[in-house]
Amino acid sequence: MTANAPTPPSASASPRSRSGSSASTQIVHRSCPTCEASCGLDVEIDPVSRRVIRIEGDAQDQRSQGYLCPKAYAMKEIYEDPERLRRPLRKREDGTWEEIDWETALDYAAARLNAIKEAHGANANGFYIGNPTGHNVGGQLYLPALINALGTQRSFSAGTMDQFPQNVALHNVLGEPWMFPIPDLERTDFFVCMGGNPLVSQGSLMSGPNIKKRLQAIVSRGGRVVTIDPRRTETAEIATDHLFIQPGADAHFLLSVCHVLFTEGLAKPGRLAGFTDGIERVREIAARYSPERVAAATGIAPETTRRLVRDFCAAKGAWYGRIGICTQEFGTLASWLVYVVNVLTGRLDAEGGMLFPRPATGRSEPGRPAEPFVYGRYKTVARGIPEVTGQIPCGLMAEEMEAASAGEARMRGFITVMGNPVLSAPNGERLAAAMDELDFMVSLDIYLNETTRHADLILPSTVQMEHENYDFLFETTSVRNFARWSPAVFAPEADQRDHWRILVELGARIAGAPWEAVDDLMVKGLLAMIVGPGTRCPDVTPEEAFAKLEDRHGPMRMIEALIRVGPYGDRFDDASKGLNLARLRAAEHGLDLGPLEANRLPAALPIPRIQLAPDYVVADLDRLEQGLAERSRADRLVLVGRRQIRNMNSWLHNLPALAKGPNRCTLLIHPDDAGKRGLETGKRVRVASRVGEIEVECVVSDEMMPGVVSLPHGYGHQLPGVRLSVAQKQQPGACSNYLTDELALDVPSGTHVANGIPVEVRAL
Ligand code: SF4
Secondary structure (H helix, E strand, O other), X not given: OEOOOOOOHHHHEEOOOOOOOOOOOEEEEEEOOOOOOOOEEEEEEEOOOXXXXXXXXXXXXXXXXXXXXXXXXXXXXXXXXXXXXXXXEEEOOOOOEEXXXXXXXXXXXXXXXXXXXXXXXXXHEEEEEOHHHHHOHHHHHHHXXXXXXXXXXXXXXXXXXOOHHHHHHHHXXXXXXXXXXXXXXXXXXXXXXXXXXXXXXXXXOOEOOOHHHHHHHHHHOOOEEEEEOOEOOHHHHHOOEEEOOXXXXXXXXXXXXXXXXXXXXXXXXXXXXXXXXXXXXXXXXHOOOOHHHHHHHHOOOHHHHHHHHHHHHHOOEEEEEOHHHHOOOOHHHHHHHHHHHHHHOOOEOOOOOEEEOOOOOOOOOOOOOOOOOOEEEEEOOOOOOEEEOOEOOHHHHHHHHOHHHHHHHOOOEXXXXXXXXXXHOOOXXXXXXXXXXXXXXXXXXXXXXXXXXXXXXXXXEOOHHHOOEEOOOHHHOEOEEEEOEEXXXXXXXXXXXXXXXXXXXXXXXXXXXXXXXXXXXXXXXXHHHHOOOOOOOOOOOHHHHHHHOOOEOOHHHHHHHXXXXXXXXXXXXXXXXXEOHHHHHHOOOOEEEEXXXXXXXXXXXXXXXXXXXXXXXXOOHHHHHHHHHHHOOOOOOEEEEEOOOOOOOOOOOOOHHHHOOOOOOEEEEOHHHHHHHOOOOOOEEEEEOOOOEEEEEEEEOOOEOOOEEEEEOOOOXXXXXXXXXXXXXXXXXXXXXXXXXXXXXXXXXXXXXXXXXXXXXXXX
């Protein structure tokens, strides 16, 4: 068996020239891993000099048909970035760095983490998973190799600054945290978008290339696109309707939508009623929240709410919510209520409504066991915040590290996996200081950045151009079913490591086992669950299936196993024409697996019935009621985030093509609010919250709702000791998360409030 064998470019490359290209160049077809859209790209390379000549949209790609956005160039620029790390870096005692070899680095990391574990227990180590992991199949599949070896309960991830409320709501309503209902953009006539900006994001948890064209198509066929957001976003500019809403009042508004549905006889779940519990309980809850009662809190006039609900019910509609409804004070309630509205109107699992993708890896197929929703099995040391399905709010990392907060039970060893939490987690300044109290910190990262500068050791993986990939997460969030394998464009150098290999090697060393054996065990463990009696492959034994997988360590063995037993798979039958790894690899422009299907429920649920009013979620309504008065205050100024087309959190700021141009880290403020403070566009302002303050330039714009200001996140590149010279020079900005209060949480999920932070703004 080979280890980490590179996939040569020729596996999916056309050695043809195109106009203006040398005959010696090759075009490699692969998907872009930078956002959820997974656009197909033509990457033209010179294989001899290992240079990328150009990147264009792949016109033959089944999914994107030639579309790409400016971030497609990120792959090339990350690959070429001279400041990108290629070998392990160890910090010397004087704070300078030295390159070391992989064996030394991995032995060192495992020894230090094990020493902490032996002296202080497993929970003395902790880890943070950043969201680039979601864009790397090896990262997703091999995290358990490291996490299980560590055995710690101190588990933090970027999810608690992102989609976690949706996971919690789904887990309680559908019995499955990752079974996202996706708007059927191809057939809907009425698309409601709350707290999302798909024109810029390409549709998070609703992924599809060229979302602009898809939304414009809804309008062209006579439909409506309604955005509900405290900012008139880029998506709002092409929508038919836009409603401003007060940050944090989405749950109040959605309850008033339910109120109208019940009081006007528009609640018609249709076939869903046959397998849904809790509809009457929702009716009782919604009875308290008339549009009139919540209008002051939401900022939406009662008649506007009523008209919207009637129009939605009269059309084939899909109601969608994203980051703005998650990272706020009532994120779980708001996420839950989006699902409630779709169920009450019969739009869940209906054509033109919210549908469930059918991934080739088979993760929404009937018959899979339900994973129980668990919480409160343990609590944080410093403040006693309970875990939720194994997650602890990432903003609590600092206090768990601090001797003053957590005492002898503090976190002493720490691993960051592909993330920059000093910029992306709440109160980054406190976190940065707390990291210096750690006994040992290791970062799996390709940059010496604001977070990894605190590490003792940095382990850099190959980058996208150097490893193969499968769009594993985003086939579960796509607006159309698809499967896509991407080859490595260049073979990595001999002493580079793929991310999956670093995870499994480090995990195996901590556990004291050969990494190859751990890898085989993971594959065999997976096969034991998906083949054999009682599975979709009852006549195949795990041993037979294992023997039929490709003879190579790495993530594609697990992907192959899942695909072969999945809904389009060959079931390990050599005579079948079903999907297997060879057929997947042969589809160099990706595989279109058809439109999303309706009527998959209840068979596709892991629980017998939808639980529309789950106790765990409903219990948070008391807090919502208390929050009503606070939301109605006219004198508040609150901060929300905003996403930008050339940004992906903090990842792309060191890339010249994406960092160029004027300063993008600006505070948007409504003219009325600016006037009260004597501000005008271009002035520097100080923005202060309970936990910190920053200085930025302001832009006065009526795209903001009065009383709301907006900052993008991921900036703040002026700290010493990093190697991000482009970011520091061209887009240093200021870190909006220095204003995010780590104590403000959506209680049921432990997700931080990044939208709706009370702030003061004044001219400098
Ligand atoms: S939309 Fe997303 S996947 Fe497509 S090119 Fe841009 S960053 Fe890449």
